Amino acid sequence: MTYSEERPRHSRPREVVVVGAGVAGLSAAWRLRAELGAQARITVCDAASVLGGKVRTVELVGRRFDVGAEAVLARRPEAVELMREAGLADQVVHPTSASGSVRALGRTAALPKGTMMGIPASAESVAGVLSADGVRAVEEERHAPPLTLPPHDVSLGALLRERFGDEVVERLVDPLLGGVYAGGADGLGLRATVPAVAAAVDAGATSLTEAVAATLPAKPSSAPVFATLRDGLGGLVDRLATGSAAELRLGQPVRELHRRPGGGWRVRLGAAAAAHAPTDADLEADAVVLAVPPPAASRLLATVAPDAAAAYAEMELASMAVVALALPPGTELPPSSGVLIGERERRSDGRPFTAKAFTFSARKWAHHGEPGQPVFVRGSVGRFGDTGTLQVSDDELLARVRSDLAELTGVTADPVDSYVQRWGGGLPQYGVGHLDRVARIEKAVAELDGLAVAGAALRGVGVPACVATGTAAARRVVGR
CATH class of the missing domain: 3.50.50.60 (FAD/NAD(P)-binding domain)
Incomplete structure (x- = not known):
């Protein structure tokens, strides 16, 4: 009843x-x-x-800029439909064609296609990001004993490490999950975070690569994945x-x-x-x-x-911070929409990165990349369980994020404006x-x-x- x-x-x-x-x-x-x-x-x-x-939009050098959520998943209809219902249809914009990248094995590579939240559908899809041993582990996963899942949830990280080894988790999955949950695969559930992959296994897929392949569209869709509002x-x-x-x-x-x-x-x-x-x-x-x-x-x-x-x-909850930078007009950024950084990645001096990701907003969104305007960049900081990184002053956090940006891109220009937004306990795990x-x-x-x-x-x-x-x-x- x-x-x-x-x-x-x-x-x-x-x-x-x-x-x-x-x-x-x-x-x-x-x-x-x-x-x-x-x-x-x-x-x-x-x-x-x-x-x-x-959701927080602030004034950065006189322009509106998001320092909380910066986009919505357009392929899930609720947010975009509400924007239109609220009379904001003329404000809805979509990203440019710039693709993301990931820092792996000490270098920055294009974010591989043919993955679901970093979980690969084939060895070929991750050949440009993983080591030869890592690629081999992905190739061999489909020949491992057939995968079955219990009805209850299981640790995503434990399952991935069992099937692929550590490299897929640390070089691909964790950087992507860090941007969504500020947490890593070991602390997250498979069914809770990637339910489509779990459903594919339940439906008969006998490996994770087969399950991911089953969730990906047969042909790339022309529909935009993300959307935002021009004024934030x-x-x-x-x-x-x-x-x-x-x-x-x-x-x-x-x-x-x-x-x-x-x-x-x-x-x-x-x-x-x-x-x-x-x-x-x-x-x-x-x-x-x-x-x-x-x-x-x-x-x-x-x-x-x-x-x-x-x-x-x-x-459990994770805390994070967004460091927004308005760089001088004409500052040259990499051609990608941003870069994800694995927790185990190190700078050239051996120190860990403070930032877990950068969004090159001037590349990702056309309305932030207009000629003659300040060049906007967002740095994201904070991972679940890492409390020390955020226990510094705003000035110190800004300095560390700028140093990471210089390490990754060579950009050293002094910002014309900046903003530090902290989100204490902002992301449920x-x-x-x-x-x-x-x-x-x-x-x-x-x-x-x-x-x-x-x-x-x-x-x-x-x-x-x-x-x-x-x-x-x-x-x-x-x-x-």
Whole structure:
């Protein structure tokens, strides 16, 4: 029996509180307004003083530039469709034809095609990146004992090392995963991070190379893979906030969530754990959407949905930083869209790189590469478990990233402007057991009328996945 069959449909909510003003929470607020109409009262609360969560657009030498998420996966429709629904269709742009690269074996090589998140479909596809021994290991993988997977998730890194050896993980997969999760393959789950490959094995593929080959299109698609907004993804955040007509309570953390005896919810605001009596800071709501990171979700659900709270508490987080550089006009960058850097790669002086990746934004996006304009570059820093790299001042982080850029590209020009954006605990790790934890959360929340959860900790860290969870949460609390 489904949830809707077990319980009678309740009247549509008139007052809804959304906790979290990131893209998931604001997507929920936007959809709530569309579903409930102008008479509903929608309130969005966030401990931060600015909207957007991990979407942040700043002014860099007078131009708008993203220092959080910088693109959306266009082949997953939710984000691009929402941009168009929000009246931003004329702002949607796609990358240039420049391809990415990877730093492997002490040199920079083109990012190989014929891979899925760095997992190769054939030895030929990675011949330009791996050593002869590494290529041979990929070739031999298809002759290894037939691969079968248990129904539960397994460590992606352990499986790859067993089938391919270490080099594929360290030279290819980890650099790619580091850009998405700020984590490596050893700490992530196969089914949680590359479900298409797992599904291919479940469907009968007997090797990882065969499984990856089965997931790749027979012919390259001409459809763009990524998209963004010409004036920055912050434009979507602003449009969602305005279009939802929500009352914004920024800089006001939610400290407690209580069920009211007669139905509905009481949301208590304020950083301090104060008296238990209701105060003027309390918000009364028919429904609540929680779109906050795992630590906050765990705390707020501790008394109303302890099983969900426990599952959230088991999730680990990675911190990272984005160092944005505006270099003088005319600065010559490599022809690629950027470079990924493996954790084991070393500079010519033997020291590890501080940066894990660079995006050559002036090459990747035509609107950032206009003649006569400053040349934009993004450096990404921070890997799961490496806390020391980020424990330096902004000036020191900037200096180290600039030094890495010079090492990789020869570019030594002083920036005309720069910006350091830190994201503490910004990326949830989809480790082994993640899908089980999400199922526990969803099951526990489904038992509570007028409550839904959303956000990057559930079913994808990208903007489209966050939009999808926010939209689904809104529809759940209105009975759809």
